[in-house]
Amino acid sequence: TQLLEQSPQFLSIQEGENLTVYCNSSSVFSSLQWYRQEPGEGPVLLVTVVTGGEVKKLKRLTFQFGDARKDSSLHITAAQPGDTGLYLCAGAPNSNYQLIWGAGTKLIIKP
Amino acid sequence: DTGVSQNPRHKITKRGQNVTFRCDPISEHNRLYWYRQTLGQGPEFLTYFQNEAQLEKSRLLSDRFSAERPKGSFSTLEIQRTEQGDSAMYLCASSSPGRIFYEQYFGPGTRLTVT
Numbered sequence: 001t002q003l004l005e006q007s008p009q010f011l012s013i014q015e016g017e018n019l020t021v022y023c024n025s026s027s028v029f030s031s032l033q034w035y036r037q038e039p040g041e042g043p044v045l046l047v048t049v050v051t052g053g054e055v056k057k058l059k060r061l062t063f064q065f066g067d068a069r070k071d072s073s074l075h076i077t078a079a080q081p082g083d084t085g086l087y088l089c090a091g092a093p094n095s096n097y098q099l100i101w102g103a104g105t106k107l108i109i110k111p
Numbered sequence: 112d113t114g115v116s117q118n119p120r121h122k123i124t125k126r127g128q129n130v131t132f133r134c135d136p137i138s139e140h141n142r143l144y145w146y147r148q149t150l151g152q153g154p155e156f157l158t159y160f161q162n163e164a165q166l167e168k169s170r171l172l173s174d175r176f177s178a179e180r181p182k183g184s185f186s187t188l189e190i191q192r193t194e195q196g197d198s199a200m201y202l203c204a205s206s207s208p209g210r211i212f213y214e215q216y217f218g219p220g221t222r223l224t225v226t
Contacts, residue, residue, distance in 0.1 A: 031213055042115070042202050042217030043154070088153050092213035098167065099213055101153035 003027075004091055006102035014110050016078055021105045023089035024071045030092050032072045033099070034063055037086040079109045113138060115218035117203050123224045124193055131189045132221045136205030143186050144215060145178055146202040154202055160186060193225045 007022045023032070031050045035043035047056050049065035049072060056063045060083075062075040076083055086106050090099040116135045124130050136143050141162050146154035157176065158168045162183035175193075180186040190197055200222050204215040 033214060035217075040220070040222070042117075042204075042220045045214055045216060048214055086151075090153075090213075090215075098156055098159065099215065101155075103153045104151070106151065 004089055004100050004102040006087075006089060006105050008105060009103065010106045012108040012110065013079060015080055019076050019079055019107070021074045021076075021087055021107070022071070023073070023091075023102050025091060025100075026070065027091070027093065027100075028069050029100075030069070032065055032069075032089060032091045034072070034074055035088040035090065037088060037104075038084075043086075043088055076107075079107075081109045081111050083107060084109050115203055115205055115216055117201075117218035117221050119221060120219060121222045121224075123226065126195060126225055127192055129189065129191045130193060130223065131187055132201055132203075132223075133185060133187050134203030134218060135185045136203070137207070137216060138184075140205035140207040140216070141183065142206045142208075143180055144204040144206075145186070145188050146204065148200045148202055148220070157188070190223075193223075195225045198223055198225045 004023055004025050031048055033048045034046045036046055037043040047063045052067045052069045054065045060077045064073050086104045088104045089102045092099055118133045122130055143160045145157040147157055148154045156169050157172055158178050159166055160180040163180050175191045178188045200220045202217055202220045204217045206215045
């Protein structure tokens, strides 16, 4: 069974601090997506990483795909209250079209 | 903006009743997914369509759940004889073939409460 483990499950920090969220698996993925979800809404796609070692930046968010394409991280610099939400990673296995989802990291940024 | 839309946004029903949800995907997307999500968890896959064909259904899905996509456009998810354990957010997503094959775009969800 393919699993994606996210850590931490919950993180509450002050505005202006930096943080990193991790998404780990023992399986290889052909691509990995990061989503952010706000309460009562559907997940919104932030980024897709495809190549091992790839780094993508989205304003203050930096996403990295592990060299072996088994893990990924999301780093937020100078977090703001607007970054609050549930961050989900989802990996695409090589063999089918169904995404494997992590359980999410609930992030709260306090002003 | 013609993103994924879902109706209704909220549904409260009594145990034992049937409910039906609708999803309208992004118009050029040929793949459509249904998920269930409970509080604090990631989405749980329910079923997947490519055009009008239902290609995969979760083994965890009870026979009380059925989904259709009759013309390869909108889809409906029906839950018969609802149970309190069915209370959850039901999410629909769509995707299209392309270089990044697996990116999915989600609707706002339908929150189901079974009393």
